[in-house]
Amino acid sequence: MGTKGNAFLRPAGTIVSAAILIAGLAACAELPRDPEGTTERIRRTHEIVLGDIAGAPPSPHAQRVLDRVAARLGAHVTRVDGHGEDLLNRLEKGKVDLVYGHFAKASPWAGKVHFGGPLGRRRSVGEEEHVPRFAFRNGENGWIALVESEAR
Template identity: 40%
Template structure:
């Protein structure tokens, strides 16, 4: 179509495009600001569930990589699963690392990273992995990338 409406359409299209692009300025987002808090406080609050020495070694490696990527120092707290996930949800912990069932019922309440190590039986597989607060997508992406870097289980998939 030509005529007087063409410049108006072009202006409206440009305005719509600019509005759409401005909404994408900081994706992915952390609604609760986990990554920003970790970087600003220079502290990662980590809950560690009970695990074997071998599992702890790979958990420590993950925590070290996350610390490097954020410039933060980890503070480690021994935890049990239910209170740890509640602390994640309430923002009192930034990360929980430990062995969890592959089909954990917590999978809808927290974001699990890729497995660092797999164990258990075919009927009851266990994965050592990180759990993060749901929705904290920048933080989740950082921890997932660190998990892939240190995990022999992920490297072979």
């Protein structure tokens, strides 16, 4: 690397500028962007495709969240019924926008899709406990942030 002492000073100006830029970005930040453009597509098509796992007890909280998200994006919700594995597979491929069901945080699907926080009053639940949640396609960070912010 061959660096002498004064080399440590050189980037100080760059770092301070970067810190100001980042603080500015954070202060007036919009939601992060989705690499696969889920939020943008919903805004354009006015349709949220929800995978509804057969047999999962409905949750009034989940319904309220969906209504708020739909209102915010000017969209309606189209429900697709199916079994857990089938719907999570379709979610992973981007065929549905989110899946509602009762999932444990330690589900074997946890690496392939992203499970949101528990819906309802209880915030603290065990890793193995099956509770109502939305599941999202991995990496669609803006979409995840939008739905999760409405769920809080």
